[in-house]
Amino acid sequence: MASVDTTTNAGQLLAAASGGRRRRGDRIFSNIAVISAVTILALLAGVALFLVTEGWPALTASASELPGKEAFLDYVAPLAFGTVLAGALATVIAVPLAVAVALFITHIAPPRLALTLGFFVDLLAAIPSIIYGLWGIFVLGPAAVPVMKWLEEKLGFIPIFEGPASATGRTMLVAGLVLAVMILPIVSAIAREAFSQTPRKLQEGAQALGATRWEMIKMTVLPFGKSSVISGSMLGLGRALGETMAVTIILSVSGVISFNLISQANPSTIAANIALNFPDSSGIKINALIATGLVLFAITLVTNFIARAIISRSNVQ
């Protein structure tokens, strides 16, 4: 009892002695914290505001002034198509793999190895995108050429493999594969988080009823992690939509709108188009590129909003 009283007294004495200074210090410190917080919101608003300001002239300009002498919507449409196609392709390839990787780390690999394996998967996310681009064009592309030839010959009746197969590997399929590798870590990280939080009692209950490991996973882990996998896929899709350098390097572009994944003629993506043309542009062309950036910003924002909404809803439950 005595010691408690002493501390309280000491605290009160201290507080009384340095009362004025303490309050000023506190005020300054908390003000800095609040200002930092508001700065971040202002920054995000600023991104939108400046893109709109600088993109506006292109949105209102007449078709004859814009690059390619076409209206802005006609200019951005094939790019938006290419962006969504590349992003969707990457997501379709990455999600099953990411779920498998997450299941492997959480439920199949020896628990002692799980941390290390997770670290290696995360390393994939640390590699700069320019290096993925170089790897895609020098290593994966050439390696994919015979595979794409085979796809054209055997599966050419499916429109996406219609060909003629590219001889360089600079195709939508290769770009999609590289993007898939790039977004795999984020999707699998979110899936991993959810899978590892599946209540133990459900898993043990399933196994006690005689379920095999796969039946246990199918009945407890996958349903539990479903919404996380969906939102993780959306986040991955958002990444893939905005990814620039890998696509810039790999894809040989020609402004067509085509689902053909293995040919030399591919639609470009918004991000790649900006990276390719921005350094040599000036005047209204810059405004047009910034306006396409605004479109990209809007697409990724919507994707991320949906993903976050799914996450926060599943957290509540």
Add this chain to the structure above:
Amino acid sequence: MSAPPPPDFSGLDPELATEAAGVGGRGTLLGSSASSGLLPGWAPYGVFAAALAFCAAVLAALGIFTIALMLVFGAVVAVFGIYAWSRAVEGSRRAKDRAITMAIVAAFGVAMAPLISLLYEVIKRGVPGLSAEFFTEDARGKISGGGAEHAIVGTLVITGIAVAISVPIGLMAAIYMNEYGTGKLRRALTFFVDVMTGIPSIVAGLFAYALFEIFFGPGIRMGVMGSVALSVLMIPIVIRASEEVLKIVPNHLREASYALGTPKWKTISKIVLPTAFAGLVTAVMIATARIIGETAPLLVTTGVVDSLNTDPFGGRMQNLAVYAFNEYRSPGIDKAASYDRAWAAALTLIAIVMILNVIARLVYRRYKTEIR
């Protein structure tokens, strides 16, 4: 009232009953495989090895043998192989379990293959381009193509300024969220920081360009513009990571400090931050590693240049990632030498990223304050 009907098992697999013993008693029966209708413990490995050997033989016979094809087809054959064998011995449910386990392991292998291939290729192709010249000379007027000193220095300057902008803002915002924040502002911040992590890097670059264009006119290129663009990408990473770290600091430390009459700001700066120090250093290093390799935002803000520039406000400034891109995109007369330099820059970059990641983890492990 009659007794409740017995549970209806008619919908279940008829094999269930006979198999239940085998499945449930897996742990005890695993050792004595010969008598129990179970595959031996080495079965998955054996099947995989056999499948690889089989595919290698078939591919060699067809004359199209490559390691990649062997592994891919081997995995597929192994999945079917283990299914067939297990089905014959253990029944369909166990067979399915084994096949899917094999497929998941194979999928993990497929996911790791790019990492291994990429690291191998970057080292193999990057080493020939490395030389003393690469680190000590710029490329101004060099017929041979010169070195990348200007790019390395530029990377350090641009990234350094970005870190100097992002860490104070990010850290204070994280402190706000964890120590002060209440109500609407906090909720808005949590949500918008999440949204901010999703901003495409090229959009961050365009933002920095648009911002500076308004003040300096069109066509502006400066090192500091790149730093601003990178800050937009780095701040949310710093916030998220340091918020996680601050959350771990136990509340009783704060309460003990308050009980001694310490004001809140001193509690945060003398108790909370030092306790979380190792974690915060780790967070900053990982965030730095994430942005140091960014290319797209710098391509539109800092531009491309051949000579050394150390003044972030003095015009164009080269950096490693853009250097690598440019050596690939517009190679010199000697194409191979340009590509070598691109790969050497990639290797340098990846080395920096890996070193930052590894040091970050070591710092965390070595200096982590014991929190119980």
